[in-house]
Amino acid sequence: xxxxxxxSSQVPSQLFSQAEGSAARQLLGDWxxxxxRDLPWRRSRDPYAIWVSEVMLQQTQVRTxxxxxxxxxxxxxxxxxxxxxxxxxxxxxxxxxGYYSRVRNMQRAAQMIMENHGAVPAESAQIRSLPGIGPYIxxxxxxxxxxxxxxxxxxxxxxxxxxxxCMDSPVNxxxxxxxxxxxxxxxxxxxxxxxxNQAMMELGALVCTPRLPLCPECPLAHSCCASQTETFDRYxxxxxxxxxxxxxxxxxxxxxxxxxxLTQRPPQGLLAGMWEFxxxxxxxxxxxxxxxxxxxxxxxxxxxxTQQHVASVRxxxxxFRLRLELYLCLWHSGRVRLEGPRAFQWISPDRIETxxxxxxxxxxxxxxxxxxxxxxx
DNA sequence: AAATCGGGGTA
DNA sequence: TACCCAGATTT
Numbered sequence: 039x040x041x042x043x044x045x046s047s048q049v050p051s052q053l054f055s056q057a058e059g060s061a062a063r064q065l066l067g068d069w070x071x072x073x074x075r076d077l078p079w080r081r082s083r084d085p086y087a088i089w090v091s092e093v094m095l096q097q098t099q100v101r102t103x104x105x106x107x108x109x110x111x112x113x114x115x116x117x118x119x120x121x122x123x124x125x126x127x128x129x130x131x132x133x134x135x136g137y138y139s140r141v142r143n144m145q146r147a148a149q150m151i152m153e154n155h156g157a158v159p160a161e162s163a164q165i166r167s168l169p170g171i172g173p174y175i176x177x178x179x180x181x182x183x184x185x186x187x188x189x190x191x192x193x194x195x196x197x198x199x200x201x202x203x204c205m206d207s208p209v210n211x212x213x214x215x216x217x218x219x220x221x222x223x224x225x226x227x228x229x230x231x232x233x234x235n236q237a238m239m240e241l242g243a244l245v246c247t248p249r250l251p252l253c254p255e256c257p258l259a260h261s262c263c264a265s266q267t268e269t270f271d272r273y274x275x276x277x278x279x280x281x282x283x284x285x286x287x288x289x290x291x292x293x294x295x296x297x298x299x300l301t302q303r304p305p306q307g308l309l310a311g312m313w314e315f316x317x318x319x320x321x322x323x324x325x326x327x328x329x330x331x332x333x334x335x336x337x338x339x340x341x342x343x344t345q346q347h348v349a350s351v352r353x354x355x356x357x358f359r360l361r362l363e364l365y366l367c368l369w370h371s372g373r374v375r376l377e378g379p380r381a382f383q384w385i386s387p388d389r390i391e392t393x394x395x396x397x398x399x400x401x402x403x404x405x406x407x408x409x410x411x412x413x414x415x
Numbered sequence: 416a417a418a419t420c421g422g423g424g425t426a
Numbered sequence: 427t428a429c430c431c432a433g434a435t436t437t
Contacts, residue, residue, distance in 0.1 A: 308421090
């Protein structure tokens, strides 16, 4: 008969009996050796390669990451290359991946490594002190590249553990997270932590999926609480989340002698460092065309001759939805004025895509290029 | 403890 | 739509 597994955050080592835990770990490892996908970063044990892959994989699916990873490793094949890279080139390589601070943090970390160690630190406190390396990436690099006994806890691992142990802790709050870390620590295979960690995540990705898990194919089904009780749809539990609001922005696509005005976003905050058409947040009920005109005149300090709506874009961010209205504006007079030390450039249309642009800009780009006046009159 | 930080895929 | 994805940092 199935022995109910007790989870206790006080005594995580008693998740399983010793024999049961050992058997489950072995079944998991055997399954992984058989079923694992051939992913680019699994062909290397270079700590740098593992690191790059883990940074890209934050909140980002494997399918999305693969082409970015291949390109990035060609462009920046070592810590030294990364440390010396031009920031615009880095952002361009990251364009479309999102969470753009990741790549800036990674470069800062690479520069610190070049100064202090020369290699990715193999000691937990040292690697954790690098910008952009939190508990997950530290454990991943230490276990996979350096075979050290640190358990990773990501979304996959939480789902697997929640079902395996019928854990009632919510996956999306900090108290719950601690419970999953304790469970993962207790279940870790110390003989081969790198393989074990990847096996847990691979199981979550391929078998123990969010809906309709493939329990008949699962190496842990015989010791899985949720599978035995047919309650997989109750796990993992999740704390309620707040609703998201909507913002409307108006963007001025200013044309001056055939060139377009691009501005760079500030070095911190949303979409930091990415380029876009200068834009202004609208108040509720404000008319976007009028707001655009007023913004171009009062804030940018530009005289605008005519104005024509060229594109409307909707885009969802994590904590709000964006509606962006873009207007074609013919420059008449004035020099660009921006608040703070923000960069801007007048760009000929065929060079726009050499700049790192965020997704909302890319969505609007075809309509804008099509609406442009002929030749540089 | 809660908010911020992208973008794509899925049912 | 709402949820999910090899999370980290800031407030």
